[in-house]
Amino acid sequence: SQTIHQWPATLVQPVGSPLSLECTVEGTSNPNLYWYRQAAGRGLQLLFYSVGIGQISSEVPQNLSASRPQDRQFILSSKKLLLSDSGFYLCACYGSYEQYFGPGTRLTVT
Amino acid sequence: GESVGLHLPTLSVQEGDNSIINCAYSNSASDYFIWYKQESGKGPQFIIDIRSNMDKRQGQRVTVLLNKTVKHLSLQIAATQPGDSAVYFCAEPQGGAQKLVFGQGTRLTINP
Incomplete structure (x- = not known):
């Protein structure tokens, strides 16, 4: 079964600073990968998904970007963080018949 | 766009009772639904x-x-335990690439 690693687990960054969140997947090859954001007390919003290396689709206009440099690596980035970028970021991978989620990164922009 | 939604944002039940969490959807062509449990600070x-x-x-x-008929699904948890405390989401695939659309979630609280 798939295992998803995310780091860091928590992050506090000032407004205007850059961001790089990393997600790696074990136990599968050529998976579909996803980045979600979850605001406090809210549901999950899909930000990006990727069906292969170098293939990124954006679901919502935003201050963030994503990249997939390797088959099982998915990176979420920003050049300049906004206060509204605060939230819980979840990486997910599509397995045999369901999406598996990583442990998440809690980002606080101050 | 069409999406799934939840009737109630919170639900409190006594330990040992049964819990029922509801979800409505709008697309009559939807053919697959998933329930996720998210504990505090963790992924679904x-x-x-x-x-x-x-x-x-x-x-x-x-x-x-x-x-x-009424485009409604529910999750029933029997003999609710303290470990069932979490937010529960219904979700459905939408738009290809196995993308999921999630409802807003219901927070289930267990009273001792």
Whole structure:
């Protein structure tokens, strides 16, 4: 079964600073990968998904970007963080018949 | 766009009672639904799924019911335990690439 690693687990960054969140997947090859954001007390919003290396689709206009440099690596980035970028970021991978989620990164922009 | 939604944002039940969490959907062509459980500070975890050719599916202490006539599904948790405290989401695939659309979630609180 798939295992998803995310780091860091928590992050506090000032407004205007850059961001790089990393997600790696074990136990599968050529998976579909996803980045979600979850605001406090809210549901999950899909930000990006990727069906292969170098293939990124954006679901919502935003201050963030994503990249997939390797088959099982998915990176979420920003050049300049906004206060509204605060939230819980979840990486997910599509397995045999369901999406598996990583442990998440809690980002606080101050 | 069409999406899934939840009737109630919070639900409190007594330990040992049964819990029922509801979800409505708007797309009559939807044919697959998934329930996820998210504990505080963790990623969502798959609980159970159901396809539209079924009305009911049972797992360990959980049952999902699907009423296609009124576009409603529910998650029933039997003999609720403290470990069931979490936010529960219904979700459905939408738009290809196995993307999921999630409802807003219901926070289940267990009273001792």
